[in-house]
Amino acid sequence: MSMLDERPSERHVLTVTVDNDPGILAKIAGLFTARGYNIDSLTVADISENHRVSRITIVTQGPPQVIDQIQAQLERLIPVHKVEDLTELGPHVERELALVKVAGRGDSRVEAMRVAGVFRAKVVDTTTQSFVFEITGAPAKIDSFVALMRELGLVEVGRTGIVGMMRGVG
Known part of the structure; x- marks a missing residue:
């Protein structure tokens, strides 16, 4: 077990704005699966008039450093426009x-x-x-x-x- 896994787990709400492309949800879920972290809640909805952009809301738990790593890796995916950790941003x-x-x-x-x-x-x-x-x-x-x-x-x-x-x- 690494030092990261020994830190207390915290609940985080992440929002991910993405191109509405086939397979993007599988890629995002794969990032969590590869690290052995569960997605507690997942919602996806089209948010644009032309149906080209969706917003994914993910609730997960993990040590802060792991959440930061997941957020950074999500930001590197090509169809991702923006990743926000609402928990860290405030009210x-x-x-x-x-x-x-x-x-x-x-x-x-x-x-x-x-x-x-x-x-x-x-x-x-x-x-x-x-x-x-x-x-x-x-x-x-x-x-x-x-x-x-x-x-x-x-x-x-x-x-x-x-x-x-x-x-x-x-």
Whole structure:
């Protein structure tokens, strides 16, 4: 084990602006795989009017020196325009969307609706036996909502992954 691997792991949110070329996502994921680091969350979206540029948001964990190395290697890839470590740059906003299916009848159904109201989750589908809630917010908020729903009849969870953006102008 190297000295780099012995340093404490920190959570980082990286945004990578890239040309919307086939294979770029595989190249980026390969950088993480080659170093044995996991991608905790990955989102990709087209951000240009002409569909030529995409933004990839990656949440990962690692010692600061390893994150710096990954960032430097990402910047060297040809179709990459910009790499930012939002965690290092300062105050930023992180959001995620989840669909949460909960089964229940009677009191558990009423309690699931009450909890959903507290978390500002919306009902997007309902049957006599289940609800599907839509919830958006910081990842910790969604984690808390899912944990409470586990006790009330959680059936299934689908999460989009985290998107992040720096606060302020610039």
